[in-house]
Amino acid sequence: MDIATLDHICALSKLNFTEEEQKDMLGQMTDIIDLMDTIKEYDITYDDTKDHNEIGYGDLRKDIPAPSFPTEKLQQNTTPRDNCYVVPKMME
Amino acid sequence: MDLKNITAAQLRRMLDSKEIGAKEAASEFLSEIKKNDGKVLSFITVTEDEAMKNAEAAQKRIDAGNAAPLTGIPIALKDNLCTDGIRTTCSSKMLGDFVPPYNATAVEKLIKDDYTLLGKVSMDEFAMGGSTQTSAFAKTKNPYNTECVPGGSSGGSAAAVSAGFCTAALGSDTGGSIRQPASFCGVTGLKPTYGRVSRYGLVAFASSLDQIGPIARSAEDCGIILNAIAGVDPHDATSKDVPFTDFNEKLGKSISGMKIAIPKEFYGDAVDDEVKTAVMNAAHEYEKMGAELVDCSISTLKYAVQAYYLISSAEAASNLSRYDGIKYGLRGEGHSFDEMIRDSRNRGFGAEVKRRILLGNYALSSGYYDAYYRKALALKQQIISEYNAVFDKADVILTPTAPSVAYKIGAQDNDPVKMYTADICTVTVNIAGLPAINTTCGYNAAGMPIGMSIVGRRFDESTIIQTADAFEKTFSPVRCTL
Amino acid sequence: MSNLYPTIGLEIHAELLTKSKVFCTCSAEFGGEPNSRCCPVCSGLPGTLPVLNHTAVEYIIRAGYVTNCEISRFTKWDRKNYFYPDLPKAYQISQMPRPVCLNGYVDIVAGGKEKRIRVNRIHLEEDAGKLVHDEATRSSLADYNRCGIPLIEMVTEPDFHSAEEVVAYVEKIKLLYKYAGICDCKMEQGSLRCDVNISLAPKDSKELGTRAELKNLNSTKAITRAIEYEIYRQTEIIESGGRVLQETRRFSDTTGETTALRSKEDAHDYRYFPDPDIPPIIFTEEELAAIKEALPEMPQQRKERYMSRYGLAETDADNIINDKDICDFYEAAIKAYDKPKAVANFMLGEFLRRINLGEMSMTSLKFAPEDLARLIELGDTDKINKNNYKTIFVEMINTGEKPDAVCDRLDLWVKDDSSAVEAVIDKLIADNPKPVEQYRAGEQKVFGFFMGQANKALKGQATPNTIKAILEQKLKG
The missing domain is CATH 1.10.10.410 (Arc Repressor Mutant, subunit A)
Known part of the structure; x- marks a missing residue:
């Protein structure tokens, strides 16, 4: 793994590293990827229809609404404004 | 009264015969925690008031003569099980102050039985790890030797049971996180079939692998607890409606004629000799009971750790994306959404969690998906079909639970590859969705417990409980002393 | 005149009319106090899990049938991962390789010509929440009420070459979805939303040009204006030797122009993968047949009935079916008074005239179909003189008074003295x-x-x- 790839994956992951952290992480991730790469030698293809974990259409939840959750309790782990979650202003 | 080595089944009889009161039992454990958990660091939150309230309600029910099997039984919960009004941290700074507004289904079921909640126990951060040393709040130690790890990720659960801080605990198992710490701490831990216990309210690590299960002092206790928490749940579409009456129904029945498979790949160079010897001794013990040992092979084992880390990290990367500081959890600073969310996650997550997120996003990202994630799914299918073939000719499979006994704290620090490959014995069970139970089969020269795993057919927990129980009845455990 | 030729594809998002949300039991109704129609599941709390709504699946299959799609016997859901504050889980549950519906088509008439538009796929996903921007505190406020409203996304092949065709298609889809009972298609409320992909290339070129994606088109008028503006903009760029950028652009109703949106995610790598919380679904032939059987009568079927059984002219039948509210009113009226032609004549005349004059609207009618039926019956049976239709009808429009009561009050009964x-x-x-x-x-x-x-x-x-x-x-x- 190179720095550019790590940067890209960090962007996808919404993580930042200091230069020093990045060096460590790059080394560790390289080791990890090397381990993962050993599966490339195994020749096998995936067929999602053969997972056999499907359920039937009849097993789905019936469309019956239930009362929603008390807003205050739902938001007990944040500080809402006008019952809304607050985030830094989004640009379009 | 010393309740440290008492099983849930024994405590049930004592409570019902009024030999001890529920409040007395609760107090006994609470004072044990106060006295000794400073050495073990298994609890993150001790719920003293809750415990006494629970015990009072339990006593009323016992007095009324309609106690359920877990009424008044003091239990600890892994800190990734949501408890309404009680802090649930996942051992992460990210959720250091998180108070769920709802109960996990498994917890709800324990509440229905009027169990006694002693508290929330430590784990590896977001259940990622095998040592409980990635916990941001309580780096739990092994009660058999506090210089050693208790295993993980349910290290707090296993250590608390082992140290006698509770009668039993719930853990969760994604790649061995119940069985391996149970093995390291010399207790019994059951990972049920995927879909047997609802995952609703279990903070997700890897959704296709996670499963809640009990850690206790006996296979019988594991069965008692599984009886309480199992069952299909309308809140979890992956829970399965497979009827059961009593997971302990086969307890005490002879295992004569049972076919026990020994997959050779699990007894290779990666596993310490002392472990192999202890497990094989147990195998021969089974032979003496009339069981037949059958050779078999799981040839994909050499790719299992890779498949496991690719699948679990991919799911984890997605599951942990919701921690952005907005709705709950550590809220970082920043002038834009992007700055704020990055700051929240940089500060909230520890190094191991970050590694898994990076690996997961790498495996899913454009250009790498087919080579890694999709390949891992193919391996999963292959592993499942290998297990199916084994179960065509055997009733259960016997393997070591971990390649070694509990190792010294710090021994695997900063060596993720070493840490990951140590999961070799447990991960295939999760990949295949099978039930497995760890019980102690011996001790090494230093007195550290060695665990073995009995793996069963899907939804056949009662057979592995029966098998583990049969061995436990022949075995004299050496309990730890603090 | 430029020889550049536009090629246009369409994505239509439609909110389904289920009672509960697609993955939890919260009400799927529009609006409400912020975060009042939410629960731990749709607010993305740790530990929560999605459980798929049966009716949402039935409705997307209906959408497939009315647009001539193949229905997959095996379908599954995927996670589309991206960070945005209106998306509490930081992934949207959607479908990638195994959508419910594939390979359909819809016939439209545009510019007097019939044309077949191919439908590439329709998949079922969850809607996101809404953000309100607060300039004063430089913050945005997130309301998750809309999170988890079931949404179907239809993607067409790039078969359109003019705004007129696109609008005809959108109108046709609105009609089909409304008759199928799966969406109320209120573009102004966002229950039906369109994104347009448009590129320009020389007419004889085999390759398509670089496309721009237009968002925020909340009326057919906006669609027309945005496409026309975009054709103009891209033509200018190409003819002055420039290069059109592949980007997402936002249409402004006030300026009538499209502007480039800032890219919201680096690289747009959504990392789709199968959602491990939702098992794939398999349908049996019987289940699909039952869904098809239960489809409400579609506009084409009604039209044929009106022409063959009621003897209505084709244009008259079209005028009734083209508005489902009017058509449903007509159906109810002829149920009350079995003279389909007389009722049609009245509705196509006086009734539509009053609507077009803005004197009444189908969404706030004060009288019932039975009342209109009674009025026509009174005229047909010489209980009143038909010359008094208007007088009585105006009273019904304004006050909802029953026709018999109006006749009593205004002394309009025929006496034949x-x-x-x-x-x-x-x-x-x-x-x-x-x-x-x-x-x-x-x-x-x-x-x-x-x-x-x-x-x-x-x-x-x-x-x-x-x-x-x-x-x-x-x-x-």
Whole structure:
């Protein structure tokens, strides 16, 4: 793994590293990827229809609404404004 | 009264015969925690008031003569099980102050039985790890030797049971996180079939692998607890409606004629000799009971750790994306959404969690998906079909639970590859969705417990409980002393 | 004139009319106090899990059937991962490789020509929440009420070459979805939303140009304006030797222009993978047949019935079916009064006229289909004079008063009192000697003048037949 790839994956992951952290992480991730790469030698293809974990259409939840959750309790782990979650202003 | 080595089944009889009161039992454990958990660091939150309230309600029910099997039984919960009004941290700074507004289904079921909640126990951060040393709040130690790890990720659960801080605990198992710490701490831990216990309210690590299960002092206790928490749940579409009456129904029945498979790949160079010897001794013990040992092979084992880390990290990367500081959890600073969310996650997550997120996003990202994630799914299918073939000719499979006994704290620090490959014995069970139970089969020269795993057919927990129980009845455990 | 030729593809998002959300039991109704229609599941709390709504799946299959799609026997859900504050889980549950519906088509008429538009796929996903921007505190406020409303996304092939075709298609889809009972298609409320992909290339070119994606098109008018603006913009760029960028652009209703949106995610790598919380679904042939069977009657079927059984002209039938509210009203009215042609005539005339004048609207009618049926019946059976239809109908529109009550109050019942009629006609003949002369000299058309005058004087209290008979007799002299 190179720095550019790590940067890209960090962007996808919404993580930042200091230069020093990045060096460590790059080394560790390289080791990890090397381990993962050993599966490339195994020749096998995936067929999602053969997972056999499907359920039937009849097993789905019936469309019956239930009362929603008390807003205050739902938001007990944040500080809402006008019952809304607050985030830094989004640009379009 | 010393309740440290008492099983849930024994405590049930004592409570019902009024030999001890529920409040007395609760107090006994609470004072044990106060006295000794400073050495073990298994609890993150001790719920003293809750415990006494629970015990009072339990006593009323016992007095009324309609106690359920877990009424008044003091239990600890892994800190990734949501408890309404009680802090649930996942051992992460990210959720250091998180108070769920709802109960996990498994917890709800324990509440229905009027169990006694002693508290929330430590784990590896977001259940990622095998040592409980990635916990941001309580780096739990092994009660058999506090210089050693208790295993993980349910290290707090296993250590608390082992140290006698509770009668039993719930853990969760994604790649061995119940069985391996149970093995390291010399207790019994059951990972049920995927879909047997609802995952609703279990903070997700890897959704296709996670499963809640009990850690206790006996296979019988594991069965008692599984009886309480199992069952299909309308809140979890992956829970399965497979009827059961009593997971302990086969307890005490002879295992004569049972076919026990020994997959050779699990007894290779990666596993310490002392472990192999202890497990094989147990195998021969089974032979003496009339069981037949059958050779078999799981040839994909050499790719299992890779498949496991690719699948679990991919799911984890997605599951942990919701921690952005907005709705709950550590809220970082920043002038834009992007700055704020990055700051929240940089500060909230520890190094191991970050590694898994990076690996997961790498495996899913454009250009790498087919080579890694999709390949891992193919391996999963292959592993499942290998297990199916084994179960065509055997009733259960016997393997070591971990390649070694509990190792010294710090021994695997900063060596993720070493840490990951140590999961070799447990991960295939999760990949295949099978039930497995760890019980102690011996001790090494230093007195550290060695665990073995009995793996069963899907939804056949009662057979592995029966098998583990049969061995436990022949075995004299050496309990730890603090 | 440029030889550049536009090629356009369409994505239509439609919110399904289920009672509960797609993955939890919260109400799927529009609006509500912020975060009042939410629970731990749709707010993305740790530990929560999605459980798929049966009816949402039934509705997307309906959408597939009415657009001639193949329905996959095996379908599954994927996570589309991206960070945005209106998406509490930081992934949207959607479908990637195994959508419910594939390979359909819809026939449209645009510019007088019939055309077949191919549907690439339709998949089922969850809607995101809403953000309100607060300039004063430089913050945005997130409301998750809309999170988890079931949404279907239809993607067409790039088969359109003009705004007119696109609009015809959108109108057709609205009609089909409404008749299928799966979406109310209110573009202004966002329950139906369109994104347009548009590129320009020389007409004989085999390759398509670089496309721009236009968002925020919340009316058919906006679609037309945005496409026309975009054709103009891209033409200018290409003809001045520039290069069109592949980007997402936002249409502004105020300026009528499109502007580039800032890219919201680096690289747009959504990292789709199968959602491990939602098992794939398999459908049996019986289940699909039952869903098809339960489809409500579609506009084409109604049209055929109106023409073959009720004898309506094609344009009349079209005018009724093209608005589902009007068509449903018509259906209810003819149920109450089994004279489909008479009811159609009234509705295509006076009824539509009042709507077009803005005097009434289908969403706030004060009278019921049965009331309209009764009014027409009163006229047909000579209980009232049809000349009083308008008077009575206006009262019904304004107050919702029943036609019988209006007739009572305004004394509009036909009485057919022949002495009164005679008296009026006698007076008419006496007052108009010249027209009488003309009539008697063979000028039949003045008869109409007398009919009109008599009607007016009698205020509809006699039927035209009675008036006519007496008038004919008296005029003969």
